[in-house]
Amino acid sequence: xxxxxxxxxxxxxxxxxxxxxxxxxxxxxxxxxxxxxxxxxxxxxxxxxxxxxxxxxxxxxxxxxxxxxxxxxxxxxxxxxxxxxxxxxxxxxxxxxxxxxxxxxxxxxxxxxxxxxxxxxxxxxxxxxxxxxxxxxxxxxxxxxxxxxxxxxxxxxxxxxxxxxxxxxxxxxxxxxxxxxxxxxxxxxxxxxxxxxxxxxxxxxxxxxxxxxxxxxxxxxxxxxxxxxxxxxxxxxxxxxxxxxxxxxxxxxxxx
Numbered sequence: 140x141x142x143x144x145x146x147x148x149x150x151x152x153x154x155x156x157x158x159x160x161x162x163x164x165x166x167x168x169x170x171x172x173x174x175x176x177x178x179x180x181x182x183x184x185x186x187x188x189x190x191x192x193x194x195x196x197x198x199x200x201x202x203x204x205x206x207x208x209x210x211x212x213x214x215x216x217x218x219x220x221x222x223x224x225x226x227x228x229x230x231x232x233x234x235x236x237x238x239x240x241x242x243x244x245x246x247x248x249x250x251x252x253x254x255x256x257x258x259x260x261x262x263x264x265x266x267x268x269x270x271x272x273x274x275x276x277x278x279x280x281x282x283x284x285x286x287x288x289x290x291x292x293x294x295x296x297x298x299x300x301x302x303x304x305x306x307x308x309x310x311x312x313x314x315x316x317x318x319x320x321x322x323x324x325x326x327x328x329x330x331x332x333x334x335x336x337x338x339x340x341x342x343x344x345x346x347x348x349x350x351x352x353x354x355x356x357x358x359x360x361x362x363x364x365x366x367x368x369x370x371x372x373x374x375x376x377x378x379x380x381x382x383x384x385x386x387x388x389x390x391x392x393x394x395x
Contacts, residue, residue, distance in 0.1 A: 148241050149173040149215030150223060153207045157225035158183040160309065165192040167229040171221065177211040185225075203327070205290035209283040219244070222274045222292070224308075227253075232304035237275060240302065247297025248276035255308040258367045265361035265368050266354070270308075271301060288327040314374065321378040329385035329395065338390045344383035352376035 150171045154161060155178060165188070168174065174194040178186055179201040189196050197214060201207070212220050219241055223229065229237075233251065240249060250271040255262050262268070273281075273292045281294040311317035332339075352372050355361045361368035385395045 147217050148219045148221060148237070149175060149217040150221045151175045151177075151208065151211035151215055152223050152225060153177045153179065153204070153211055154181060154185050154189070154225050155179045155201075156181050156183045157185050158188060160226045161185055161188050163228050163309075164223060164225050165189070165194070167234075168221070168223060170234060173216045175211045175214045177207055177214075179207060203285070203287035203290075205283045205286045208290060209285075212278055212283065215278065218277050218279060220276060220278050223306075226309050228307040228309070230305050230307060233302065233306055236302050236304040240275065240300075244277070246300035247280040248273050248292065248294045248299045250299060250301045251275060251306045252301075252303055253308050254305045255310050257310050257364075257371050258314070259312065260364065260367040262364050262367065262371065264359060264363045265356070265371055266359040272306075273299065274306070275302065287331045288324055314370065317374050321374070321381060325378060325382040325385055326395065328382050329389055332382075332386050333389045337386060339383045339386040341384065341387060344380045344387065347383055348376045348380035351379040 148171055150168050150173070152164070152175075154176055157164075158181075165174070169192060174192070176189045176194045176196050178189070178196060178198045180198075186196055186198065195214065197211070202210060208222060212222065221229075221237065251274045253270040253272050255267050255270060257267075273294070276292055276294065277297070280297045281292050283290050284293055311320070352375075355375055356369065356372035361372045364371065388395050
């Protein structure tokens with residue numbers, strides 16, 4: 140492996156109040172010399188931790204997930220960028236595979252297999268077992284879309300490959316954390332939907348939530364994930380219900 144390889148890669152991430160997660164994340168990518176962090180208003184020790192790891196820290200207002208990540212990518216020094224979240228961890232196997240890919244890239248972007256933990260349990264079903272996310276790409280051929288939530292990388296020209304080594308994702312350590320994230324995400328999703336002219340009714344909220352639970356727990360075999368699978372399907376269904384309720388109220392000019 141060439142000693143120059145790590146210098147051809149940057150990492151980019153966005154953060155806000157992630158002091159409980161960020162050390163694990165940064166420790167797993169400290170072999171990447173150029174790490175760009177965009178902080179949208181942390182009030183905890185997140186900025187100090189990032190500086191201690193030598194990250195190049197940018198601070199500003201909340202831009203939305205897509206625009207914020209694209210801003211971080213735009214500040215990187217190298218052509219190839221690994222985008223990672225604060226609650227994720229690059230496995231040693233993934234590190235080696237990334238280095239091999241960067242040394243002799245065949246594709247313009249790479250999807251990475253992500254393994255997620257929920258309430259401390261590795262979720263092997265529930266629809267989370269097919270989580271391949273495009274995180275490594277040449278920044279001249281790909282960029283993030285401008286979605287406020289559920290953002291993704293778009294490869295403008297070229298082809299996409301896949302990396303099998305895992306990226307570990309530590310989602311929600313407790314139910315309260317999940318519920319707080321749902322409240323925030325559904326606010327963003329509902330506001331975006333209403334701006335696009337979408338409408339909803341309460342009956343639709345029930346239908347969508349019921350189908351979400353049925354899909355995750357039965358069709359995607361969430362029952363094989365034990366109690367955590369049941370809780371995940373239930374809370375996820377509640378999130379869908381809340382999203383459509385908020386769309387209904389916002390579209391009628393009411394507060395959520």
